Amino acid sequence: MPTKIRWLVLGLIILIVFQIANANSNTIKLSSGQQSVESNYFGLHIHHLAHPTVKTPWPNLKFGTWRLWDAYVNWSYLEPKKGEWDFSKLDQYVEMARTHKVEILLPLGLSPRWASARPNEKSSYGLGNAAEPQDVDNWRNYVRTVATRYKGQIHHYELWNEVSSPGFYSGKQKQLVELARVAYITLKEIDPTIVFISPSVAGDNSHALPWLEQYFKEGGHKYADVVAYHFYVADKEPEAMLSLVYKVKTLTGKYGLSGKPLWNTESGWWIANKDGTPETGAVKGWKRLLSSDAENFVARALILGKSAGIERFYWYAWDNGTMGLIELHSKKFKPAAHAYQQVYAWLVGSVLQNCTQKQTMWTCDLFDAKGIHKRLAWTTGKDLMWITPHTWHISSYQTLDGQHHSTKPGSPITLTQAPMLIIGR
Template sequence: MNWADLQLAKDKWYFDLLDKYVQWSMDHKTPILMPLTYTPQWASSKPDAPTDVEAGNPPGLSGPPSDMEDWKNFVRTVATRYKGRIREWEIWNEPNRPQSWSGSVDNMVDLTREASRILKEIDPGCRIVSPAPTGAYGLPFLDKFLSKGGGQYVDVIGYHFYVGKDDPPEAMEPLIEKVRNLMQKYGVAGKPLWNTEAGWLGPNQLPPDMQAAYISRAYFLNWSAGVRRFYWYAWENHRGTQIELTGADNAALTPAGKAFATTQLWMTGSVLTRCASSSDGTWTCELLNKGDTSHVVWNTRGGTTLAIPESWRATSVMALNGGRTGIIGRSITVGVQPELVQ
């Protein structure tokens, strides 16, 4: 849901669908991160600007509002309606892409400042996420946004850590490091960093075992790199993605969907104390949960023998599909999919 969906004309609003989403979020205790993005054509300073971000590609969405008062009224109306129910707001989507934002960085800083002021006025405890660029080519936008003081108006730095369709999850790490370096450069390193959208886009699906491997490895690698949240794109996506989490009914879990659930099980309640790789491509992440230590391991090349240290006191291995096997001897074979050694 975006501005163009919600305010169909200056005096015409449509809230039915977002009301449903918000009620579902309350029922399931699943907080919404709401993007405030995409100018309706009637309010756009560039009503003919092209876009590729919505079904049917209506023009004008990427243009800055021609009147700041329209933007302020939109933010105030939505924030007031959903006060206490939506408490996390992201200012715009992928503003480094001309199809998503055809204004200047200064324009975006202005929108962020005004939205932040209004949102905090209505709900002082809400959290505001910065405009989230995407991919390596989004770094210049973030650099300019932070250099112009945009970081002072947000509580969280948002980014879409997409990597190339042929890149493994480990390619996320250097991109995350570059974003963290920019945060340090402009004095916002103390703010949380969220990956508010990422996945693997492309016309052809990865093999099922690799789909499961990629989603689990991506979550552990983001965690180890200091990313506080990671929003996967997307649970029910069946078009233009290399990784599907559900079947065509949007309910039956694929191997990747089961891997997501298992990864959630491993991560929830745990503290990540260490995550490192060796020269042969083996990754080891150490988890501490209620005094018990376990290890998540994988190898980027697959089929590698790993000697289990005596100090691990490990007796079993849990796979991403939920299966568990006992450890015989002092070594296991590690593949591309993460496994939990306990």
Template structure:
């Protein structure tokens, strides 16, 4: 087996079934971001380090439930809290309230009245622009990033056409840039949970949707399957971008799984499958961040801190779970390092090679089972680190046991 591994590591073109080429820059802390929910219901502030908070309280229907009646109470609190905690906030510009719809539907055309002295119909595009302008003006200089709509390829969130979505994005993008050219505009985040997502995305790009954003975003949910299953879709996403001349950073603003709680289990997201135990929760989270960066995804917002069934906290929202420790630990492992490559073998063993301060380090796991891993003699690691925070000095053993939870092997400079 050692000889086999030696061959694998010296001839990757033949032995590795998949090799990912990460971005050349060092991994920044902004990669690790969070969706945070239910703070207003007693969920504690995250006990883990993170860069950006994706916030849902900026939805149009939440802050202007009736025409001209604005309520910024909760959103003002959130933004003040983000500033106090020194984290960036990503606001969603999303939803059209019922009062702004025509017969309960989306119709962005602005028409003249057909009869004298008759009030013109509601012009949704003008109302949308006013909503965007009102929010961005209120928080100018305090909020620097906005996301344009959430999962519009799911009828629960959007009932308009692709053309409608492109129009909404164009209006929002132009309005935001007029108010503050430095605002970072994040595109509408589709979800691969819709089986026709790639068709929708292709039409979105074809109609020019890629022009009206600084960052392209998607929800690369692999749940209920393991993280590795998202890789082919990510490659297809990048291919569609290139095909339509869209060369911009890519973010994943939502991803996660159902995870077991110790106090109460109440699955609300049945599409995400059975709840993961602590080991798999930690494993899937760490592998998601490693494989995302290796695939050119520059920021991942985990879903979610405070969620009742997909949360990093127990159901009560007050006690962090094991995944929270792992979320902190994986940041210690990779933030500030440079990932050279990430590749796997036919037996589902993955090896990600990184460099920190000129010294190599390796993160390894097997996506399916526990197997013996024969260390190449050239590695010469100094110690092993685990996602639960344990550290072991390397004693020169030729083989270590690996499984679904990634392990870090690092070499310390003499």
């Protein structure tokens, strides 16, 4: 089935099942297609690899792609003064990625103060960083210089970050469209195979989607190989992402972008620390997840994201003080990091199909590289004592902590909020 038609069909399925769910809260069905899950579905943000005081080692878990946001390599760091470049950190990152065979996604943005249209304006970063550049030629030169230096090494570039938030971007949509146009043309001139990702907005609120729609209306839809969105539902459970995915797909379809891949270029939850690291970055109203809830949320978000048609999922973040998968000072894995790695092991190389919700219970069909039919299962409510259908011919199951358990058809299994892998003969 052609990609565009496949996305239209998937969007229609999601619409129908959410109408059903709203009617009787009984059944939701999702299907992510016939392609196997690749390692680059699993992305991370990593902050402290080159940090001067709180340095973290390279992640000791498998993932496929790395988004360099909050990694000190935006425009304001790379060209702090006009014509004076500092590529020391980005060179380190590119070499690390090459060594570990991980792809890089580099966001382009945050104007240096010297280039900013409003150099004294406050932002979530430095003065003037959120404003569009005063002179588009400086932007063009920045894009060209970076893309030329890293030709053949960085293939994915994203426009800015969370542009509906004035702390990140304070300009208008029309100005951002011009930056997109210049960046798109410049990147393709240097390397036609470069993938250019649209600017992201974040969350399910009254501001994000209208901002993005206005950007598309102004012509931004013409300059995107991939659509980005930050599927934050940090005050809710992972299943809440699904309605937001539908809204985004509906919007992108309206502007002829249904055939473009959809990437979740940033998402995560507030995950409690145990090593005394201050949790200072959480937004008011977010859920604070303790160990067991955090690992369950990580696993369910990754599974459901893929089942809903998201092609990449960049977790925020590996070593963040508030949303990290590790304890920032002790460097120990949190249970959430083990969950991330376990879901990677379950999904990569397999085909995920037909995730279905019936009341509080979710099951997903999974076919591994040998064609063996497995299932993922969990509940969003209280623990359930569940007897699997005899037609499944189950022989064992694996819990999220990696433990294998033997069983047989007709034997009860306790389903919890932590996904498990059910294995047939």
